[in-house]
Amino acid sequence: MNNVIICLFASAGFDRATQGVAGAGRRLADALGGQLHAIMLGAFTATDEAALAAIADHVSVATELADYQPETCLAALTQLCQPLAPRAVLLSNDTYSQELAPRLAFRLGGxxxxDGVELISHSEHLQVKRAVYGGKAVATIALKRNPAVVWLRARAFEPAAPRDVTANVEPAALTLTTNSATRIVERKSESAGEARLEDAQIIVSGGRGLGGPEPFEDLKALAATINAQVAASRAACDAGWCPPTWQVGQTGKKVAPGLYLAVAISGASQHLAGMSDSKVVAAINTDADAPIFKHCRFGIVEDYKKVVPLLREKLAAARQ
Amino acid sequence: MNIVVCLKQILDPLAPAREFRVDNEKKEAVRGAASLVTNIFCENAIETALQTKEKLGAAKITALTFGAADAEDSLRKALAMKADAATHVMNDGATNPDPLAVAQVLTAAIQKLGAFDLVLTGRESGDWGVGQTGALLAELLNTPYVGFVDSIESADGKLKLKRQTDNGFELVEATPPLVVSITNDEHNVPRIPKTRDVMMSVRTPITKFTLEDLGVDVATIRAGGDYYAVADLSIPVKDVQCEFVTGDSLEQKVEQLAQRILEVTRAL
Incomplete structure (x- = not known):
């Protein structure tokens, strides 16, 4: 069978990262000559559901799984995937998907x-390209067992165009088994209302060179002028200048926005590992030899303290 | 409580990118002048185990690695940090076995060591960044699994795990035995061993297993496993050339920078 399954957590909505997973699934299913099944954990809004139904061949919604519990959710997903005999199962690279994916693969015999950034389907085994060695190298991994279960780097995949046909949206047929060995008893969001950093189209990021927490206020003001989200390097997070959820890098989030503006970030490989797949990288740094510039389309060698306020004014003026 | 912490020794991820080379035949990195270090998340795992032991009052921490002869250094460091025991499964086969092969070996070693309550792994390694060892161990050991944990408390016979999520954190109640993967946080920065403990660690005996001792599928594991294979490994060619904005004044340069940014953002 050449079916492809995408497993989507409804809580994220049909955001850009989720659209990328759907797009990757659509193209892979078409390349394999199979059907695209979407399994929803929780329910989308009507608009998001319609958008998904215009891309997938089948949509099943498991409202029972809206409250994620690791063991229950894994057992349920296994139950839903198994009868479809998929060739591939694709997920996003959020916390829950990463926690589930290897176990789901194991239970399905795959x-x-x-962190896939490209799927290659023309050989016997599905192949997946991904960054390794902190972004210093790229590996192509051939998955020897079926199904291939891949979690995808957010934004590395283009969305698919909506089709003229619309998939039926049906409730998932599911027998839930409760497993009380683990239970998530409290959830706390530190960035309520904000989009996921992985989903941001533009990111303004600050590093060690900022020297303290205050300059992040200036970065926020700058970011606001271009609808960007603010992120940070490990050094800035470790110093406590900003929340740990802002961290981009090998030990933080892996992002691939359309524009990544690095402010006072030298570009250690730890940081590059999290952002070098960005479409355009630009930097503000006093050191022309800083490694970050090797990844930049354009940049300015100046003190951020002088550049940021002026840049904010100019970008704000252009908005008028 | 018996806590097993799985460690991986890797090429120092902080080695400069300009010196990084790959062997296209073997499909692995060339060591060159880079040093070998314990993967940072594995050190966070040792630190978390030590803090858990301090909170519980009593526990036995065993550091476990599957690696070549050099990997003993990672176990010595764990002992110097005050892990109670160390076990080395000698890898005399493929240098980069796939994650299922690694998990099969670690599972067999953990079972041979006896009863366990908690198995900790790092969230992912700084070389291949596979991020599957903990989850696959849970499947093979038939236990639950919780990922991205940064601290462990104990209450009423249960464990309370704090774990990081995309936009905050969660508290998870868990009944041992279970497998947990550890991520970094300001509270689990690995401690620096005391000189005296470093000296002591050299004299601590290390339990050594060969693959034959473990009753695993030795031939498959020596060949690197049958889960996945590295088909290609290459250093990406960067075709980006940074254009530095120019101008006679700061004003002119920033104006240019703003224009370049707007060109990109308008096209998004």
């Missing part, structure tokens, strides 16, 4: 791989 193999999993992390």
């Amino acid at each position: 193999s999993a791989v992390a």
